[in-house]
Amino acid sequence: MKKALLLILLFPFAATSAIADKLRLPADAPPAFQAECGSCHVVFPPQLMIADDWRRVMRSLDKHYGDNASLDEKTRLILEDFHVRNAGNARKVGAGRTARAGEPPRLTQTDWFQREHRKVxxxxxxxxxxxxxxxxxxxxxQAAEGSYREREIVMPDGRRWKD
Ligand code: HEC
Ligand code: HEC
Known part of the structure; x- marks a missing residue:
């Protein structure tokens, strides 16, 4: 028991294998996160992009991937701070690229996302x-709950990814 605890302290990422376990909504998520960033799509885990990329997203909400997601300045600042505080690190997720000229970076265009989805x-x-x-x-x-475990994946044709 003591040895297990020591291992967890020394190797926090080895202790639980999947990144999917760490994508739950951060406990300090402001109510505006779900209300404003979860109205057109599921809220994206802030851990999946680096701080600089989130700043770019949060400073161009009027030109949001072809949509307008503008907020009042107070709410915008609260949400920028929240995303930046919980952002992922470059070593793990890598910087996001843009998919179309002029749009902000995308978490679906990070090295991490591409690697994780190479079998799709x-x-x-x-x-x-x-x-x-x-x-x-x-x-x-279970994406709406921030849960991305493999056993919860059902592909668009109805097949389960893992039994
Ligand atoms: C077309 C279906 C599809 C879409 C859309 C999709 N994923 Fe996935 N995702 C998968 C599959 C399949 C895997 C497992 C790949 C494997 O086993 O190698 C996966 C793996 C993952 C994992 C790793 C799970 C683990 O336990 O290792 C995470 C995290 C993840 N996806 C997050 C996302 C996020 C966030 C989005 C949206 C921005 C997204 N995915 C969009 C199909 C999808
Ligand atoms: C008015 C609707 C709307 C609102 C509100 C909205 N979004 Fe989006 N968002 C979109 C659309 C549309 C896309 C592009 C989807 C696509 O074409 O792939 C998108 C894409 C994104 C992407 C890139 C996903 C990728 O491909 O990696 C991020 C990151 C994102 N939104 C974050 C946010 C955040 C943070 C908020 C809250 C501040 C927010 N969104 C609010 C409509 C919205």
Whole structure:
């Protein structure tokens, strides 16, 4: 027991294998996070982009990937601070690239996301139920709760990823 605890302290990332276990909504999430950032798509775990990328997203909400997601300045600052405080580190997720010129970086365009999804086929990405990789909930049935475990994945054609 003592030895196990020591191992957890020394190797916090080895102790639980999957990053999916660490994507639950941070306990300090302001109410505006779900209300404002979860109204058009599921809220994205802040851990999946680096702080600089979140700043770019939060400072261009009027030009939000072809949409307008503007907020009053007070709410915007609260949400920028929240995303930056909980952002991922560059070593783990890498910087996000843009998919189209002029838009902010995307978490679906980080090295981490691409690596984690390399086994997803082109046909699955193109499925009408998916539309965009940003549509996490099309495959991750518990994405709205911030849970991305493999056993919860159901592909758009209805097959379970893991039994
Ligand atoms: C008015 C609707 C709307 C609101 C509100 C909104 N978004 Fe989005 N968001 C979109 C759309 C549309 C996309 C692009 C989806 C696509 O085409 O892939 C998007 C994409 C994103 C992406 C990139 C996803 C990727 O592909 O990696 C991030 C990050 C993001 N939103 C964060 C936020 C945050 C943070 C908030 C709250 C401050 C927010 N969104 C509020 C509509 C919205
Ligand atoms: C087309 C279906 C699909 C979409 C859309 C999708 N994913 Fe996934 N995701 C998968 C599959 C399948 C795996 C498992 C891949 C494997 O086993 O190698 C996975 C793996 C993951 C994992 C790792 C799970 C683990 O336990 O190792 C995370 C985290 C994740 N996805 C997050 C996201 C997020 C966040 C989004 C949206 C921005 C998203 N995914 C969009 C299908 C999808």
């Amino acid at each position: 086929s082109a046909a699955d990405w193109k499925d009408a139920k998916v539309k965009t990789p940003a549509n996490c909930a099309a495959c991750h049935t």
